[in-house]
Amino acid sequence: MPDPLLSVEDLTVEYGGAVRALRGVSLSVEAGSVVAVLGSNGAGKTTLLRAVSQSLGSVGGRVTAGRVRFDGRDLARHDASAAVRAGLVQVPEGRRIFRDLTVEENLRAGGYTVRDARARRAATERVFRLFPILAERRHQRGGLLSGGQQQMLAMGRALMTSPKLLLLDEPSLGLAPQLVEQIGDIIEQIHAQGTSVLLIEQNAAMGLRVADRAYVLEVGVVSTRGSSAELAATDEIRDRYLGVAAPDTDHVVQDAPPAAAAHLQRSTPARAQELRVEDLTVRFGGITALSGVSFTVGAGTVHALIGPNGAGKSTCINVLGGAYRATSGTVHYGDAAVTSLPAHRIADLGVARTFQNISLSLEASVEDNLLVGRHRVMRTRTSAQALRLPRARREERAERAAVRRIADLLGIAPLLDRAVHTLSYGDRKRVEMGRALASEPTLLLLDEPVAGMTHGESAVMADAIRAVQRELGLSVLLVEHDMPFVMGLAERVTVLDFGKRIAEGTPREVQRDPEVLRAYLGTAAA
Amino acid sequence: MKHRIRAALALAGCAAVLAACSTEDPNAGQGGTAQGGSAGDVRTGTGVTADTITVGMLTDLSGPFAAGAAVQVAETRAYYEKVNADGGICDRDVQVDVQDHGYDPQKAVALYRSMASNVVALQQVLGGPTSAAVLPLAQADGLYLGGHGWAGVALQYENAQIPGTTYGIESANAIDYLVDELGVAPGGKVGVVYFVGDYGNDSLAGAQYAAQQRGLEVVPQEITPRDTDLTAQASALQQAGVSAVILGAAPAQLASLAGVMSAQGLNVPIIGNTPTFGPSLLQTPAGPALEQNFYTVTSIAPFSLDKPGVQAARELYATAAPDGETGWEVPLAYAQAELLTNALRGACDAGDLTPEGVVTAMRGTADLDTEGLFATPMDFTDPAKPPTRTVYVSRASAQADGGLEVLGTVEGPSAQSFPVG
Amino acid sequence: MSYFLTQLANGLSYGLILGLIAVGFVIVFTSTGVLNFAHGSVLLTGAYLVAVLHDPIGFWAAVVVGIAGAALLGVLINAVLVRNLAEANPGTAAILMLGVDILLLTELTRRIGNRVLPIGAPWGADVVTLGGVTLPTSRAVAAGLAVLVFGLLWFLFARTGFGVAMRAAAADGDTASLMGIRLSRTGAAGWALAGALAAIAGIFLASFPAPGVAPALAISAFAAIPAWVLGGFDSVVGAIVGGLIIGVVTALAVGYETQLHFLGRGLGEVVPYAVMILVLLVRPSGLFGREEAVRA
Structure with a gap:
């Protein structure tokens, strides 16, 4: 040989x-x-x-x-x-x-x-x-x-x-x-x-x-x-x-009650509200990225946005998070008009997001990255922290405990002391998700949360999302290509292609839609 | 940021070079006989022992003015060697303690502190910002400080000895010379191109005062040592229709301005302050334009002046540094050493060779003849007035040693009345 | 009118020279990530070589030596100092370059002294006049040559394999090395190019209407920094356009200072920075800078 x-x-x-x-x-x-x-x-x-x-x-x-x-x-x-x-x-x-x-x-x-x-x-x-x-x-x-x-x-x-x-x-x-x-x-x-x-x-x-x-x-x-x-x-x-034994929704929810779920608690009373996207259009220069897209994410539900690469999914998430401006159309979260607010005000409404290209402090530890997410809900002023007053120290202990619970939930607790740049892509995804959760959002926007993960890992992620959603009663809007993940988690699915909405419905309905098969899922899903 | 620091440095450097000149009388027989004085009768303080007198030089041997400073150090050392060979001062040898501040005011202050307890007087503190930092300290210590340039600010200090007159009076004389000798008619315009800072602003103030007196209009153009292409300034001056230009800057700016003006057909006189000229300019493309249009008004005699004082300076330099650069630094260093020697001898004669005694002796000198190193006898009795208001006028000439041919001396009406201090 | 045109022509030709310097800043920055604060003394070194050599070996031979010498100096700085930095921290490298600059400048100052060394160019103090616009011949030559050099740079970066490799390495060095591109070579080439461009600029900055080579020449390289920054730090085109803008604006500000006296004196000194700040306020990444804005 x-x-x-x-x-x-x-x-x-x-x-x-x-x-x-x-x-x-x-x-x-x-x-x-x-x-x-x-x-x-x-x-x-x-x-x-x-x-x-x-x-x-x-x-x-x-x-x-x-x-x-x-x-x-x-x-x-x-x-x-x-x-x-x-x-x-x-x-x-x-x-x-x-x-x-x-x-x-x-x-x-x-x-x-x-x-x-x-x-x-x-x-x-x-x-x-x-x-x-x-x-x-x-x-x-x-x-x-x-x-x-x-x-x-x-x-x-x-x-x-x-x-x-x-x-x-x-x-x-x-x-x-x-x-x-x-x-x-x-x-x-x-x-x-x-x-x-x-x-x-x-x-x-x-x-x-x-x-x-x-x-x-x-x-x-x-x-x-x-x-x-x-x-x-x-x-x-x-x-x-x-993931051949692709789980259906009910099976997972009954079978695997997430262990950490009972420990999560909101530090402020806040409730998820309805997210209404109406006739949203976004243009960059001559390119129309989104054209007249409308959908509604019910309070406390999981909603997925799917479609081929370049269909405008990330653009949509970016408008909701305040990174891009809408050319026309409106987005309301409860009574607030998101489209006219700057990004930090949107965060104040309880909207948190993760990024497709992960945006974390690479030199800082996982724990510090998660603590950054707590910033919005922490009560003690920076001055008190700097002086290390007893109240601030008490709060810091509480914050670290909260962060640890989130890390347990996402399976990243063993990584808390590691610097982010030493982590793999998939682990970074989870850290970013943890940071978003740390801010106790009422609406969570997830851009490809399980990209780069194995089937087993994405199942853990699905459990985690389901657990926080139930415990904190939050709404989730996610963009993802992993079909078993989407189909097992989302209650409703909106399908985009070339910036237009081509279908919407329950996962089952969408999966059978011939238009969706042609544009997106291809033969493998048929 | 960096370039601003450098600009400031460079500017300071120019000021320093300027400040470095001062002259004293050669053998002007001050009645007292220093050599003959008996050492035993003299009160002494810091810097003086039974057989030595130590004077200090804080100069720039590693910074932007290293080259010109080295010329001055060589000439000064040669001067005192000769003094010592002739019997010294007050029966003592003179030693020169040379320290390099590298054009850094912080360092200059630190060096001053360590030097102040060992010297009876400071022969030189080269540089605008460096001497500005040291002047108040020397004043508080009552220490003679020479060789700090011609900025008018020095007139506030009892202990500071200006080697000639101030930049302001130089420029006032320049205006007088333009009107009286070069035929600039009343109502005409005169451009003033000047460095931002003590030196340039002094020069501008003198020109503005004199212009008002003589019925001229000043067109000011502020520049920095970084500007070496003065095309835009020259065009603006041409556009304004100036009939002469006064330049308070450095050689690089002179060459550019003279070259461009000539190229544009603007052949009007350019008169520069002392530090404006360097003989190497005549080798640049601007050489012909300089020979045609450039004049300079200087406190110190140009290198080529045919007077005994300057001749002595030249001869000394020829033996001390046969291949050295020739320029106004040579007579300046010689003259400054003369001024200090005169004060030291005066102090010795008065029986008080302490730092205070040296300052008193300097301030007691009312009519010091320097045999041509300065244009008139020097009067140091009033600290608030410059020792003279007369300047040498020269023009550029490739034939003359040091590149300048002396035309004569000037003390115009505006220079006489210019309020200084 | 001809006054305006004269100032404009002056500003443009000066701007092209600034562009040569600014492009050097850009190339070093993109190829090795270094803010090259030693650029001024490299420029001075090139010009100094021409000034001392034009007499013994002739002007054009001296120009070749000067350009090669400055390029070599750049390569040496890169090889000896930049590549041996333990950490690729731009701050450390920039401070190191400040040190190199001080060293080189001190040595050159010692050699030059208070002399002004003529550059010995054949165009001397000649001027050309065209339709009432007067321009020093050296500036006309500089402008023509700068355009030619920019054309060659375009050819290098757009049409040759090595140029494309340099751009690839600048965009993503890690990935470029996976393509077999040696970052040590592209880095050295970047420093050599920057050194050569600086020497060319130095020769013209020391030519009439400037008097010759003096230590202050090194400082004039820093006039190109606003051009570099407003062009966008990492864009060659931006550096050229930035140079032209700064050159023209400076010439006009000085030329019309009398009319603008309500803004104070010494305007020419301030205007480049004012323009730079204005541009950065409107476009934080400069005119042609890569947008670092949030992309999801």
């Missing part, structure tokens, strides 16, 4: 000499195969890819034991650039396209190491054949592409060097189901053209579909390995990552 293209042997990686993100991980990628690495957030998947592509340095990580052999060579002591020249290219998590460069320039940057102009042209042609949409938009700036197109650009950019091995970090992150399917097809095509692929996925269904072999990474060690078919058949994988 020939040597594998990539072999990782007993790899251990540390961050800052303290946190051990990988402990003795071994895996191999045979030439011409597709290998998937599954695992929860914080398992060390991204660290593994960075160790392979020799790009740990920029995030402060270091290989302390083991080695990475690629194509018969030990890659240690080489930099990322040498790895690229050797034929190993990584597509980073979150796509990270160069927003200010045109599509063509992005590809050119990707092909930087290709010295031969003819080879570069041929590579460009190949990428355009694989992604015809990129050829159409070759002169557009990368930042103007939709999420799915950006993922294609990120992959095309990496393919410019005609690598032997392509490393993909969460290619389906934040994409609509239909697009996830398309990306899966493209990975198969890339494979068919002779490129080996090492793929990290939280969407285990997609990962196992395209991969020959898979590894499951848990807290820095490989827990399971095998062919995709073997893994897909094991109960544990089905349970935790595939």
